[in-house]
Structures are given as structure tokens and as C-alpha cells.
Amino acid sequence: RKEVEQDPGPFNVPEGATVAFNCTYSNSASQSFFWYRQDCRKEPKLLMSVYSSGNEDGRFTAQLNRASQYISLLIRDSKLSDSATYLCVANAGNNRKLIWGLGTSLAVNP
Amino acid sequence: DGGITQSPKYLFRKEGQNVTLSCEQNLNHDAMYWYRQDPGQGLRLIYYSQIVNDFQKGDIAEGYSVSREKKESFPLTVTSAQKNPTAFYLCASSLGGSYNEQFFGPGTRLTVL
Numbered sequence: 001r002k003e004v005e006q007d008p009g010p011f012n013v014p015e016g017a018t019v020a021f022n023c024t025y026s027n028s029a030s031q032s033f034f035w036y037r038q039d040c041r042k043e044p045k046l047l048m049s050v051y052s053s054g055n056e057d058g059r060f061t062a063q064l065n066r067a068s069q070y071i072s073l074l075i076r077d078s079k080l081s082d083s084a085t086y087l088c089v090a091n092a093g094n095n096r097k098l099i100w101g102l103g104t105s106l107a108v109n110p
Numbered sequence: 111d112g113g114i115t116q117s118p119k120y121l122f123r124k125e126g127q128n129v130t131l132s133c134e135q136n137l138n139h140d141a142m143y144w145y146r147q148d149p150g151q152g153l154r155l156i157y158y159s160q161i162v163n164d165f166q167k168g169d170i171a172e173g174y175s176v177s178r179e180k181k182e183s184f185p186l187t188v189t190s191a192q193k194n195p196t197a198f199y200l201c202a203s204s205l206g207g208s209y210n211e212q213f214f215g216p217g218t219r220l221t222v223l
Binding site: 042046100102 | 151152212
């Protein structure tokens, strides 16, 4: 089993749609979780950190479920500019390494 | 502007040559990282450094070497021992300690001919 697992997609949605991604992690000692977005042939950029209480940033909402060891990202009112690959990340327990998922590809269509 | 710079953006080398990729940050971050990304694959950690003059091997360190003589700089050398060096190389930094968020440079795309 991969340490951080994501559905690779692609997710094809129309503009204005709501789309949700899930991600599971295997290390119960993981403490920090993040969502990054990566555009084609560019570096990953931090989208948001994921807190136990959940957090929201504009159209983006992240949730953490420690009992089931999964993280979710909800994007509301999708824009064409949201088209990218979304990477789910968890830290490797007590050390400082991050474990990266392979990413979920999103295409928002006009 | 604060950030992470990597140079060059594109690099071509002949097989058998060593090549050094530059990574500089002015964010005053303690920790720095090197990753490799291949098409359709996730980020794989090559080396990381939590503090000046100290670094650790990541998951795929064979064929690579690093140094951390200054807080701002973490160059990566891809040696001729690396069997498949053609890839997208990404450098990242973080505050370190309990702050795990990593921030990336624009990457260097290395092609070995």
C-alpha cells in the first residue's frame, strides 16, 4: 500500500462545479498534512495546510479525518484556472520528511 | 523579493559528466531539500539538510551528492554514477523545527544526452 494514496483522475468538470478529492495516508503517526497544486511543468505550490478542525480558504475547504486516516479537498465554483494536479502530502511521523501522493489531475472545462 | 532560486532552468549534459544544480534561498529557512520528479511520478526525496554543515540521505541518494556550507545554499551534484539522471529537479526549503510546509524553487530540467 502506498503511504499516501490519491485517485489519479483525471477529473473533468464544468466551470462552476463543485469537486472533491480524497487522499488516504498509512502512517498513523503523521501530524502535518497539506494540499499543494502543481501546474504542468512547474513547481508545486502550497495550497493549504490541513488542520484537525478543518480549514477554509475562499472556495477551498480541507478536512482531516484521523480515525479513518484520510484528507479531503473541496473546491467550490470551479474556475478554468483551477485546472492543475493536486498533491496530497503528509509528514512521515516525527521526522521532518514529507510523503507525497502522486496527485489528482483536475481539468475544468468551459 | 524573498524566495528560492534554482539555476539553470534547463540543462543539457553528455552522459558521463558530473553536473551541479544550484539552489539558493533568502527566506532564512533552516531546512532545505532536493527532490526528483519523473513524468507521471510523485516527488522523490534525494537529500535534505536541517542545518548548516549537516545533511541526510533521502530515498534515492545513490549517484548524487550535496553540500550545505551556507544557510542560503544547497547545491546538488548529479554524478556519472546516477544511472537515469534525466528528470525535473526541485529544491525546497522550510523553516524547520515543527514547521513542515515546504516552499519550492522553479526547478531545473536536466537532460542527459
